[in-house]
Amino acid sequence: MFSGIEEDEESTVFLSRQGGFDYEFVLPLDSKYECGICLLVMRSPHQTVCGHRFCRDCIFSCINSRSTCPIDNQFLSVHDVFPDACIEREVLELLVLCPGHSHGCKRRVTLRNLQPHIQACNYQVVLCPNQCASTVLCGELQQHLMETCALRPTKCQLCSAMYTLDKEQLHRAVCGDVKVNCESCGEMVRRSQHTTHLTTQCPEAVISCHYAELGCSKKLKRSCMEEHMNQDTQLHMQLMSSEYKKIKTFFSDLNRTVGLIHGSSFSRQPSLRSQLSASSPIPEEHIPDFNNSPIVPVPYHDRYKDGGAVNVRPLVGEDYNYCAAEGATAVAVSDQGDDCQYKNDPHSRLDIRKREGIAAEAQNYQQMLSNLNADAFNFSSNKLSSNERILREVSDKTVDLGQRLLEMSIVTDNLAKQVDDLKVTLNEELCNFSARSCNGDFIWKVGNFSALCTNIKSQKVSHYSPAFYTSQYGYRCCLRLDVKWRDSQYFLSLYMLLMKGDNDDILDWPFQGRITLGVLDFSNSCPKKHLVDTVDSNPQLQAFQRPTGPRNDKSFGFTKFHPLDALHNTADEGAEYVRGDVLFVRARVQPTSNFGDNAPISLEDDNNNSSVESFTAN
Ligand SMILES: [Zn+2]
Ligand SMILES: [Zn+2]
Ligand SMILES: [Zn+2]
Ligand SMILES: [Zn+2]
Ligand SMILES: [Zn+2]
Ligand SMILES: [Zn+2]
Ligand SMILES: [Zn+2]
Incomplete structure (x- = not known):
């Protein structure tokens, strides 16, 4: 009964997907439950008109390919096959061993209850969801994920960054909280602090003298800098004195410039009348003479x-x-360039350049002043020699000058802005006026x-x-x-x-x-x-x-x-x-x-629409 089947390629592929129940049954099987095609216990049994039984998918696949019964070669169509509910009921009551029995599951269940049991059974084998390629029993999955999985999420003990375990070495190589050896002094410092250590603390790092900006060219290890400061006070004071003279000269120049800008920004506001005539950029000779030429x-x-x-x-x-x-x-202006005449005003550009120059200089001097202040503080903690007292006085005066410099540049800035705003407003008013008039x-x-x-x-x-x-x-x-x-x-x-x-x-x-x-x-x-x-x-x-x-x-x-x-x-x-x-x-x-004395223009003699x-x- 179970022989004489020619397996062609198609049915092999089909059977591998859709065959009968392939489990270990507790009792010896009655041959009436066996599918004549796949030789397993029938899944969804169907009977043919010639009296043979098969799995549903097995017999329909067979009819599709050859239209005959595989047992007796009788002609069959899909209408000659019927579900066999009686046999199906018996099949579903057959007892099988749980597929996890080789891993330790002792349960025996009917085919009807097998799927629900498998869902809950701890002895089923699954793939690790972290894709570490391990197969694990359901009951041991939690332990695998927490303790043994090679790809489990891990937290850096130092910086709390998260990564998968296989990336641990990579992280240690870049972690900012790992301590590294300073190549200059040998001290262990955190990787993220190394640059700061070199620029602010490392006693072996070579740095420039605080007075480098004023002209001292000494470069020494940080630990030797204090000695240089004590020994070369005379030199540093000379440098500061000449810088002070420069600031003083600059300040008096600036004072003069501010005076000039202040004076000219008011004297340069022309009368409305002269602005009006200036707003027409057309050269006289280009305007045709309308009065003397009938059109x-x-x-x-x-x-x-x-x-x-x-x-x-x-x-x-x-x-x-x-x-x-x-x-x-009204004379309209179409050249873009003419519209922007005020932006290109050479006086305006001069103002902006001057202001930018003043601001940059002021910043430079502020930086120098803060350096001077820091030094003055250092010296005051030592004995003040007479030279050092002079130095303090120079420093105080410089601070005072710098403050006044800033105030003056703010005043200049505000004045120039007011002048610019006035020009824009006036220009808009003029355009509006000429368009309406x-x-x-x-x-x-x-x-x-x-x-x-x-x-x-x-x-x-x-x-x-x-x-x-x-x-x-x-x-x-x-x-x-x-x-x-x-x-x-x-x-x-x-x-x-x-x-x-x-x-x-x-x-x-x-x-x-x-x-x-x-x-x-x-x-x-x-x-x-x-x-x-x-x-x-x-x-x-x-x-x-x-x-x-x-x-x-x-x-x-x-x-x-x-x-x-x-x-x-x-x-x-x-x-x-x-x-x-x-x-x-x-x-x-x-x-x-339609209003007042003007006679309306007659439209009656129009051409047609x-x-x-x-x-x-x-
Ligand atoms: Zn079958
Ligand atoms: Zn048959
Ligand atoms: Zn089980
Ligand atoms: Zn895993
Ligand atoms: Zn870290
Ligand atoms: Zn160091
Ligand atoms: Zn120096």
Whole structure:
């Protein structure tokens, strides 16, 4: 009954994992409990329609591979096999010896109770959880972990550091509390204290004389230093005396310097009027003369070719004359360098250098003074010869001078800081004032123009002007300069953007009014050939709604304001738009007034919406 089985490779692998119960049974076994495949006592017995019994896993594995009964070769499918509950009950009542019986367990249990017993049995063999590779009986595991495991956690008796036992030698080699031999004096000192011992205590370590800083070049063992101090008092006193003279000279120099700084920091505050004129960094000859030159738009018909009709009005007469009398003209500064003019103020830099120098010197002398004090204390415990008394007096005076030196440097420091703060505040006030007082007539100086264009082309980022107001209580806006590729060439693009302002709550929204954008002519031609375009707002567009962020996402203006190359090649036209790599953009933003005497600007003769939309850029 248990013969005639061909073991192929697959079933061998299978049996090694899923066979019957392989234990030592107390009584001789009845052969009816034996699996016809694995020859062990059946685990979960199953019976076939041909009347043979096997472990469940054994017979299903066999059917999967050959579909016949291994005993009589009858055809079998998975539907021809059934659990045999009767035999299973009998099997589970069979008595076996505990698998730990070879280690001393005397228990005999039924197969049904075997697993619970194994869980609690002290005679089972387990692997050490510290992974020291030992196998230990469950009952002896605690003792192994505490006493014999080669990898048990251990505490350093000296410094309390924790490590596994195998790392003990490594730790002893670096432990800061292990005592080591001082190579100079032979004393045993703790490893962590060795450096301190050498620099402060070791009698055999060679050190410099306390007066090395003043010029004594003696280097001796620490134990010999006291003798040197006693013998060479005369030399040390001479050194100190000459140092005292130096300090005195330095102090009188410093006193003079502080006096100078004190005097000049007040005399250097210019009047508001002179600051105002100084805040415009544009050389006189670069500002076009608006009063003497009526503005005439340069015809550039290609600008309107793609159907984007613009409401261009002849810029002559009262409405469009850029008359300086109509409002103060704000001049914006785009060069970063100009914004930082106060940081680069040579006087300011001088102050900082002086202050740093003074502070460093003061520190040096403080260090020397504390050395002198320590020595003075040492000498006072011995008999004071007349020379030593003089030394004491010199030392006292030096302390006094040092104190006054510190006080003076603090005063200087505070004064210079006050001056710097005043400059910053004044500069902010000036910028704010000019942005509010331009009445919507704004000039933007764009410096480094060619580099800027290259940067915009490669980085695809726009360039924004500083903010300005359409009037003191009007809309806040700024300009955007861009370079766009259209019709096989680069165009200079100009736009206006609304920004969040102080007056937004009392203004009418959306913004309505007229926007004039232009590039100014530097040449001497008469009349000037400024490039000018005018357009009226369209209340439907996003660009004119009240800003919700710092500035509106949408801007409004002219994508093809002027071909970029044509800005430079203007010899034929007698105009000059870029001089010294500087371009002047001028904007006039005139809101329609719903308040007071001004007649509102009529919007009835507008072009249709779609044509205006074509000038809106993202
Ligand atoms: Zn089996
Ligand atoms: Zn069979
Ligand atoms: Zn046991
Ligand atoms: Zn272990
Ligand atoms: Zn240690
Ligand atoms: Zn030593
Ligand atoms: Zn010395």
